[in-house]
Amino acid sequence: MSLTISHARIHELLNVLVTAGSGDYDVRVRLEENEDALLDVEMGINYLLDELIDRRDQNEAQEEELLTRARQLARQQEELVQALSTPVIVVWPGVLALPLVGRIDDARAATITSALLERVTAEQATHVILDLTGVAAIAGATMPALLRMVRAIGLLGARCLLTGIRPEVAPQIVELGGDDLHVRALAQLSDALALVLADKGVLDQPHR
């Protein structure tokens, strides 16, 4: 079976294919009432372009959905990290303990300080034990942040104690001016708690 096709129709088909090939799927082959097999091909190309648009729309919708989900997860993760980074524990009425873990930069220090000061006020705390057992190294920004935290606690009338300072961290604290704080440093959290309870006269009571 032979088929006579005009140059104009071939030209039209090629134009549509080239345009679609460059990513513009809105183009369509102009159809005319030709009683021949090429009309099926032209129709097929138009349907194919419809399908490409459908798939593109679906992909865009899925991409948007994934982005929304990713943003949600990032927000939840941020909230979780923030909650975990300030685990203030009431170890005795009026006595708070805060185990610090990992690197503390300015932003995290500000968050921790804010949460800690709120708790100091709410619990009417007299003592705050900052436990540095989980701090492997004091980065440049950590010490000034720590100093600000200790001073702020002092301004609220609470006494600050540092515990868990590792041997390799101690020289760093001195080097960065931490020994000017005049805070009591103890080996372990339990030592600090014992000291505080003795201050409060609680530890002596059973022996009286």
Place this chain on the structure above:
Amino acid sequence: MPFLFEEATTPQGKPLLRILARGEVTLADAEALGARIEPGARNHRWRILSVVEKGTEYSSAARKYFPNLQPMYGAIAVFVTSPIVRAAINMMMRLTGQAPNLRLFSTEEEGLAWLDALEI
């Protein structure tokens, strides 16, 4: 509505659903047909004569819905005179695989004779 439905009979008196199609056929139109021929509906497994006018177009969503109708009709004779519409229906049949008991005709009488001859 691009689909106009009419209940009639074939020349031999068999129940026939006659559909006049024109304009842009959307998913809602295709679903309206589905509602008439689904199991339990009045026109389920009936013979259908679809008269499709020149200029009728099928939306992408409607085209994807039509294969769902295959088990719901007895047979469809499509009377179409426009080569463009015929090409559209041919392409839908190619894209959706087999369309049993669906045939295109260039006169209404041929379509009705075919429907009458079928054992359903």
